[in-house]
């Protein structure tokens with residue numbers, strides 16, 4: 001009785017504690033074991049690291065939405081942000097299969113349907129779907145291999161961190177600008193393609209990895225050695241201590257994105273380019289849409305409902321995950 005009287009007034013306070021004040025999880029990341037011999041790659045160092053630590057299939061294929069969400073949860077990312085990112089992956093997978101671009105046969109794999117909620121890491125390769133130009137560690141699609149780590153591209157980033165032990169918002173923003181300027185100078189497609197979506201993805205990615213590896217989520221301060229390990233080896237540090245659940249959210253990322261943007265010495269040029277890129281996208285859209293198809297609102301409604309039904313009927317639940325060599329899940 002006395003115990004409950006003492007503890008009950010404190011309960012609302014405990015539930016209000018900020019995740020960063022809760023003890024950090026030291027056991028959530030399995031040790032690095034590397035990719036399976038037949039593994040496929042993505043252009044994302046973090047999802048490749050999930051594969052390399054056995055947090056998803058170590059061959060990088062047949063990854064369910066839930067598996068990649070669980071992996072993100074182990075980094076302290078909340079369920080809404082997990083869902084947003086994993087939905088992008090699933091859409092990329094469905095796009096690959098619908099357009100016959102999927103390189104891994106799926107049609108005889110039990111539980112994995114064309115419309116199912118799963119993807120292969122190399123489904124994320126499609127340029128300008130999620131993958132974009134001016135990456136920190138990959139070449140632009142128009143200039144070379146946009147999937148694998150590029151020591152040449154990465155060396156431009158490392159030059160910015162030369163002699164520093166820790167990253168900062170200012171240094172990351174400067175490195176982003178170096179990569180932006182390099183792509184703009186060398187890539188002839190850049191002017192048409194770099195738009196608001198590209199910028200949101202680029203800044204969001206930088207905010208996310210920083211928040212995962214930083215001791216204090218919002219500081220932007222990460223050991224340069226840990227940054228190198230993540231990008232160069234696609235591996236989490238051995239002493240990695242994940243943030244408590246729900247520490248990294250849409251809000252924490254959305255707070256850091258403008259900080260990175262304002263710290264960017266090339267932001268004026270980038271704003272102009274975003275305007276140009278979006279205008280080019282709009283021109284393409286008008287070119288591809290036949291407005292006659294939508295002359296009356298009921299036709300538009302029918303078209304949308306038709307697409308919705310098609311999707312609903314085709315959505316078969318996922319069954320067991322096929323076993324792969326060297327896998328625990």
Ligand code: HEM
Pocket residue numbers: 043044045046047068072085086088089124125130131132133134135136137138205206208209212
């Ligand atoms: C299922 C979830 C995810 C998907 C589908 C995904 C997808 C991608 C893709 C397609 C790229 C290539 C973009 C480019 O061209 O540079 C990328 C890059 C990147 N992603 Fe992810 N990602 C996911 C989760 C995450 C998470 C959780 C983080 C960080 C915590 C992250 C951090 C990054 C970073 C830092 C890059 C930039 C690499 C570079 O600029 O060289 N990603 N991601």
